Amino acid sequence: MDKTVLRNLSYGMYVLGACDDGRPVGCIINTCIQVTSIDPVVAISVNKDNYTYEVIRRTGKFTISIIPEDVDPLIIPVFGFQCSKEKDKYKDFSYEISCGVPLLKSKFAGQLICEVTGMTDCGTHCVILGKVTDTRRGEGTPMTYDYYHKVIKGNAPKNAPTYQGDIEPQKEKPVIGDTASRYVCSVCGYVYDGDINKEPDDFHCPVCGVDKTMFNPA
Numbered sequence: 001m002d003k004t005v006l007r008n009l010s011y012g013m014y015v016l017g018a019c020d021d022g023r024p025v026g027c028i029i030n031t032c033i034q035v036t037s038i039d040p041v042v043a044i045s046v047n048k049d050n051y052t053y054e055v056i057r058r059t060g061k062f063t064i065s066i067i068p069e070d071v072d073p074l075i076i077p078v079f080g081f082q083c084s085k086e087k088d089k090y091k092d093f094s095y096e097i098s099c100g101v102p103l104l105k106s107k108f109a110g111q112l113i114c115e116v117t118g119m120t121d122c123g124t125h126c127v128i129l130g131k132v133t134d135t136r137r138g139e140g141t142p143m144t145y146d147y148y149h150k151v152i153k154g155n156a157p158k159n160a161p162t163y164q165g166d167i168e169p170q171k172e173k174p175v176i177g178d179t180a181s182r183y184v185c186s187v188c189g190y191v192y193d194g195d196i197n198k199e200p201d202d203f204h205c206p207v208c209g210v211d212k213t214m215f216n217p218a
């Protein structure tokens with residue numbers, strides 16, 4: 001089976017939020033679809049190792065914030081590559097708790113408040129159905145997963161259901177004799193075109209936020 005065909009499925013980009021005894025938690029997901037129209041229900045796919053999954057399973061509530069193309073550049077690195085168990089991901093963002101779930105106040109293309117109506121175990125992931133009980137209007141063009149890869153040049157970690165690390169295409173290698181250099185972030189796979197050593201010491205990966213010592217030559 002050629003699993004690369006699955007890359008042609010389309011997705012959006014979202015912050016999934018939940019509340020752990022009053023403490024907001026959350027993660028990035030690219031899997032959220034509307035499955036019914038009257039009394040709308042959405043389906044999300046969440047890795048069972050994600051702390052956010054654990055909290056949703058316990059509380060039965062979650063929020064979806066639809067990421068716009070001009071999202072605050074810290075949202076995806078903080079929510080997509082770190083774990084809420086150890087880190088307070090909301091510390092540097094403004095948010096409110098509404099109906100027992102967190103709503104970030106950064107720019108989003110809209111937000112949904114949901115109550116869990118079903119959970120289907122899919123092995124590594126769980127598909128969670130949520131009845132949409134309220135919405136918040138937003139602004140901006142919703143970011144697609146394709147835009148995240150092609151324009152932002154971001155990657156997804158192994159907990160994303162669409163992760164295909166085992167079949168990543170070969171990255172273009174510099175031609176022998178070519179002076180161009182490339183460095184790859186060892187955390188998120190972001191590719192830096194050029195000599196990273198020329199960046200100042202406080203340079204951080206624009207996708208996952210680690211410092212330049214975490215980059216290796218490609």
Ligand SMILES: Cc1cc2nc3c(=O)[nH]c(=O)nc-3n(C[C@H](O)[C@H](O)[C@H](O)COP(=O)(O)O)c2cc1C
Nearest residue numbers: 027028029030046047050051052080082084159160
């Ligand atoms: C672009 C992108 C897409 C992702 N999609 C999903 C997804 O659909 N489902 C999922 O469970 N995790 C997904 N992840 C991974 C989680 O966001 C990541 O594992 C996060 O660190 C979990 O945080 P938590 O432990 O605080 O819940 C994605 C991450 C990125 C960057």
